[in-house]
Amino acid sequence: MSFGPLIPLTTMAGRVAAVLLGCAILVLCLVAAKRYASPSFYHGFMVSAGVFLSFDMILFHWVFRLHRITSGPEADIIEPLLVLVGIALVAYGLARESRLHR
Numbered sequence: 001m002s003f004g005p006l007i008p009l010t011t012m013a014g015r016v017a018a019v020l021l022g023c024a025i026l027v028l029c030l031v032a033a034k035r036y037a038s039p040s041f042y043h044g045f046m047v048s049a050g051v052f053l054s055f056d057m058i059l060f061h062w063v064f065r066l067h068r069i070t071s072g073p074e075a076d077i078i079e080p081l082l083v084l085v086g087i088a089l090v091a092y093g094l095a096r097e098s099r100l101h102r
Contacts, residue, residue: 009070012070012072012073012074015070015071015072015074016070016074016078018070019069019070019078026049029045029049030042030045030046030049033045033046039096039097039100040097040100043093043094043096043097043100044093044097045093046089046090046092046093046096047089047090047093047094047097049086049089050085050086050087050088050089050090050091050093051086051090052086053082053083053085053086053089054082054083054086054087054090055086057069057079057082057083057086058083061079062079069082
């Protein structure tokens, strides 16, 4: 049984589009959480997404080199940006939740 890609992406544009699709799904989930859930849930979801983005990227992509976000040179730009976005999500979510409980 092969677990290769269902839709092979052979161009940089295709790989970047796949990453953008993942980002769009994350943003839609964040919007839905903000709209339909409590503020604490939203902040917790934001923090968990940020921890996953930054921790997964640093540990599994960079330290262990298990896989990259894409198979091309664009990963050298996308991955650090996602780490920064992850750290920003954690900081913002924690700060907002802290203000909520003052």
